[in-house]
Amino acid sequence: MARPPLSRDAIFRAGLDLVDREGIDALTMRRLARALGVAPMSIYTHVPKKEDLVVGVVNEATTKMVLPPPETPPWDAMRAVIREFRRVAHLHPNLVPLITRQPPTGVDSLRILESALDALRRAGLDPAATARAYRISSSFAIGFVSLESGGYFRPLEDGGGSRRLDLESLQGMPRLMEVAPHLATWDSDAEFESGMDVMIDAIRRSFGV
Amino acid sequence: MARPPLSRDAIFRAGLDLVDREGIDALTMRRLARALGVAPMSIYTHVPKKEDLVVGVVNEATTKMVLPPPETPPWDAMRAVIREFRRVAHLHPNLVPLITRQPPTGVDSLRILESALDALRRAGLDPAATARAYRISSSFAIGFVSLESGGYFRPLEDGGGSRRLDLESLQGMPRLMEVAPHLATWDSDAEFESGMDVMIDAIRRSFGV
DNA sequence: ACCTGAACACCGTTCAAGT
DNA sequence: ACCTGAACACCGTTCAAGT
Numbered sequence: 001m002a003r004p005p006l007s008r009d010a011i012f013r014a015g016l017d018l019v020d021r022e023g024i025d026a027l028t029m030r031r032l033a034r035a036l037g038v039a040p041m042s043i044y045t046h047v048p049k050k051e052d053l054v055v056g057v058v059n060e061a062t063t064k065m066v067l068p069p070p071e072t073p074p075w076d077a078m079r080a081v082i083r084e085f086r087r088v089a090h091l092h093p094n095l096v097p098l099i100t101r102q103p104p105t106g107v108d109s110l111r112i113l114e115s116a117l118d119a120l121r122r123a124g125l126d127p128a129a130t131a132r133a134y135r136i137s138s139s140f141a142i143g144f145v146s147l148e149s150g151g152y153f154r155p156l157e158d159g160g161g162s163r164r165l166d167l168e169s170l171q172g173m174p175r176l177m178e179v180a181p182h183l184a185t186w187d188s189d190a191e192f193e194s195g196m197d198v199m200i201d202a203i204r205r206s207f208g209v
Numbered sequence: 210m211a212r213p214p215l216s217r218d219a220i221f222r223a224g225l226d227l228v229d230r231e232g233i234d235a236l237t238m239r240r241l242a243r244a245l246g247v248a249p250m251s252i253y254t255h256v257p258k259k260e261d262l263v264v265g266v267v268n269e270a271t272t273k274m275v276l277p278p279p280e281t282p283p284w285d286a287m288r289a290v291i292r293e294f295r296r297v298a299h300l301h302p303n304l305v306p307l308i309t310r311q312p313p314t315g316v317d318s319l320r321i322l323e324s325a326l327d328a329l330r331r332a333g334l335d336p337a338a339t340a341r342a343y344r345i346s347s348s349f350a351i352g353f354v355s356l357e358s359g360g361y362f363r364p365l366e367d368g369g370g371s372r373r374l375d376l377e378s379l380q381g382m383p384r385l386m387e388v389a390p391h392l393a394t395w396d397s398d399a400e401f402e403s404g405m406d407v408m409i410d411a412i413r414r415s416f417g418v
Numbered sequence: 419a420c421c422t423g424a425a426c427a428c429c430g431t432t433c434a435a436g437t
Numbered sequence: 438a439c440c441t442g443a444a445c446a447c448c449g450t451t452c453a454a455g456t
Contacts, residue, residue, distance in 0.1 A: 028428090
């Protein structure tokens with residue numbers, strides 16, 4: 001099989017693929033080189049540092065976010081962007097710990113950020129208010145996706161009967177015993193939609209738009 | 210100087226110290242052993258895997274969260290717990306990427322979780338609703354703390370004039386150009402408090418309590 | 419039970435060398 | 438300009454050996 005020539009894009013695509021298939025720890029310069037069929041040092045011709053690789057892989061994923069059409073009503077557009085963030089996070093669950101640590105910085109990925117800011121500006125918020133509203137929306141989206149894709153509540157599963165948590169420690173904790181079974185099992189789609197609605201209503205009310 | 214004997218607690222304390230002083234990448238079995246003045250393999254007598262070390266260090270931090278007094282009015286107690294999470298995260302900013310990936314699992318750290326669930330139950334929510342409300346609160350807290358302590362918006366600083374982002378890519382993005390200067394600079398204390406109020410009001414309204 | 423050194427299969431990255 | 442192998446200073450972890 002003839003190898004396509006090395007390029008930044010090919011490297012980032014292969015890196016995302018590696019993360020999807022084998023997890024975040026598999027994203028090493030050496031394993032990536034092996035996946036690409038080149039020597040470890042060849043990657044350094046195109047990507048100066050491991051950190052740049054990580055940023056590139058994150059951008060590779062966020063570039064897949066689909067923009068809402070320009071004439072979409074502002075708050076529908078905002079909802080669409082937030083849904084797209086979650087959709088892409090679900091497409092690459094292993095990448096979630098990285099995708100939640102920095103905004104898109106690639107030219108293509110910046111378009112989705114631009115379109116979120118455009119929606120908020122069109123809704124009547126000034127630049128400072130737009131920044132506030134975007135931070136609140138991002139907090140919600142990042143926190144929500146961290147919880148669901150990171151398996152945050154997994155250690156509390158089975159009412160604490162799992163390997164991670166022994167039943168004894170829950171003895172003096174009646175609330176934990178009755179609530180834990182409900183924490184890790186839930187309708188995350190419905191909760192995401194209703195949480196998003198609540199948050200957007202709150203933003204609109206607090207800015208009077 | 211005589212070294213105190215090795216123990217799980219001493220190891221976790223030294224690990225948290227290492228993270229605080231030198232960052233998350235410095236938390237390796239070998240550097241931790243050096244900090245403790247023992248051979249690398251000595252740690253394995255008390256901690257079977259690196260992953261257990263990480264969990265222990267996270268619990269070491271979350272154990273510092275102070276419980277609200279039991280008779281605190283439910284929603285004040287809930288606010289207090291969320292503030293404590295953020296306070297401890299600020300105490301150990303380098304730990305934020307780890308603290309946002311799993312709930313406390315240590316016996317001591319579970320008390321803070323118990324007290325949050327207790328507040329929600331006392332407020333009149335049933336166990337299933339309590340789980341929902343706790344997830345929403347956690348989404349907000351985790352997302353907010355990720356944004357502020359992770360320096361999420363740093364790559365967008367200076368209106369895009371930083372090293373991470375070249376000005377050219379912002380040419381066709383007028384919203385980004387006008388909003389970016391407001392994204393990375395903000396009154397995070399005030400925004401946290403108002404965001405928390407909005408979220409708690411929304412929970413109360415949606416559950417009718 | 420607790421601690422250790424040597425060894426193994428990995429890392430990211432520098433450097434000198436090739437085309 | 439692009440790719441490479443050898444080398445360096447690291448990792449986590451197994452194993453056999455010590456107390």
